[in-house]
Amino acid sequence: MTLEDVYSILESKIYYEKDSMRKFSFIQNSIHIDRRAFIPFVIYKEDENFFLEPDTPIAEEKELRIEIKNNSSDSIQFYGKKSGEKLLILEG
Numbered sequence: 001m002t003l004e005d006v007y008s009i010l011e012s013k014i015y016y017e018k019d020s021m022r023k024f025s026f027i028q029n030s031i032h033i034d035r036r037a038f039i040p041f042v043i044y045k046e047d048e049n050f051f052l053e054p055d056t057p058i059a060e061e062k063e064l065r066i067e068i069k070n071n072s073s074d075s076i077q078f079y080g081k082k083s084g085e086k087l088l089i090l091e092g
Contacts, residue, residue, distance in 0.1 A: 001071060006043055006050050009073045015090035024090055031058065051081060059087035 010026035017024065022034050030038035031054055041054040043066070050066045058064075061080035064087060068076050078088040 001050075001068070003043060003045060003050070005071065006066060006068070009068055009071070010043075010076070012073045013092045015076065015092050018089040018091055033058065052078065060085075061087060064088065 007026075011028075015024045016022065025032045026041075027038070029042065030040050032038050039054045039056050039058065041052055043050055043052055045051075052064045052066055053062060059078060059080070061082055063081035064078035065081055065084075066076065066078060073092050075092070076090045077086055078090075079085060080087050
């Protein structure tokens with residue numbers, strides 16, 4: 001998977017947080033959560049993993065490892081870079 005693929009999957013649809021049903025959309029390097037303002041972010045690759053780093057934290061940790069199963073946009077999981085714990089699950 002390439003960096004372009006990750007951006008393409010994130011921008012492909014609206015996602016909902018599994019536990020709280022908050023609505024997430026990713027548009028032109030910004031995250032829109034429910035009705036809040038856009039939060040700028042970058043995605044970078046480190047040691048074969050992709051990480052999401054928003055300007056404002058959206059989970060308990062600021063840097064989140066992105067896990068996308070089988071290049072599908074149905075479910076995206078985010079893990080804390082430092083803790084390794086699953087912090088956020090988004091479903092399309």
